Amino acid sequence: MATEDDYTAQPFVPDHGGLAALREAAAGCRGCPLHRNATQTVFGAGKATARVMLVGEQPGDQEDRQGRPFVGPAGKLLDRALAEAGMDPADTYVTNAVKHFKFTQAEPRKRRIHKAPTLREMTACGPWLAAELALVEPELIVVLGATAGKALLGSSFRVTEVRGTVLEREIHGRPERLVPTVHPSAVLRAEDREGAYRGLVSDLKTAAQAL
Numbered sequence: 001m002a003t004e005d006d007y008t009a010q011p012f013v014p015d016h017g018g019l020a021a022l023r024e025a026a027a028g029c030r031g032c033p034l035h036r037n038a039t040q041t042v043f044g045a046g047k048a049t050a051r052v053m054l055v056g057e058q059p060g061d062q063e064d065r066q067g068r069p070f071v072g073p074a075g076k077l078l079d080r081a082l083a084e085a086g087m088d089p090a091d092t093y094v095t096n097a098v099k100h101f102k103f104t105q106a107e108p109r110k111r112r113i114h115k116a117p118t119l120r121e122m123t124a125c126g127p128w129l130a131a132e133l134a135l136v137e138p139e140l141i142v143v144l145g146a147t148a149g150k151a152l153l154g155s156s157f158r159v160t161e162v163r164g165t166v167l168e169r170e171i172h173g174r175p176e177r178l179v180p181t182v183h184p185s186a187v188l189r190a191e192d193r194e195g196a197y198r199g200l201v202s203d204l205k206t207a208a209q210a211l
């Protein structure tokens with residue numbers, strides 16, 4: 001019987017064919033149980049030539065329904081912050097550490113409440129992110145929040161300690177430059193929303209300057 005230790009997307013990841021092949025294969029991923037309750041796989045979006053890869057946590061309710069990352073309220077806020085920081089959306093590829101929406105629901109037809117993925121689920125989904133990184137080869141990775149940070153930089157990652165700085169690390173065998181910041185949904189939840197938004201824009205400006 002399969003255990004949590006066996007969760008992995010690896011057998012589903014094609015070794016050739018570019019982003020289109022990856023996206024098509026990811027639609028059928030059964031690498032961990034998260035596909036069972038979600039509507040669909042939400043793969044990354046953007047061009048393979050993008051200079052910046054933005055990595056979030058997992059799709060939200062709207063993303064799950066529409067099948068595209070960052071199309072809900074957090075995505076709209078991120079678009080505004082990127083524009084203010086002077087980053088061209090055409091130069092960005094957006095994706096998540098985990099490609100299926102994880103949620104709890106008190107009863108059918110009640111609101112679906114986001115639930116953070118476990119380390120096992122993040123690790124299981126890692127081969128998709130590794131494949132996206134290998135194909136896009138971004139000049140810079142913007143790490144949006146703690147889950148993306150843990151998926152890319154390890155479980156000791158703390159966003160408050162490194163946000164707004166340019167880190168250089170080897171990830172999946174490639175030297176990468178990364179700028180961590182908060183997830184835009186954390187800005188939406190913040191008591192001081194304007195202050196949190198200004199912090200996000202400031203971190204994204206650091207990323208824009210690092211290009």
Ligand code: SF4
Nearest residue numbers: 029031032099100125
């Ligand atoms: S969350 Fe990732 S590993 Fe799990 S089924 Fe979805 S795509 Fe596959």
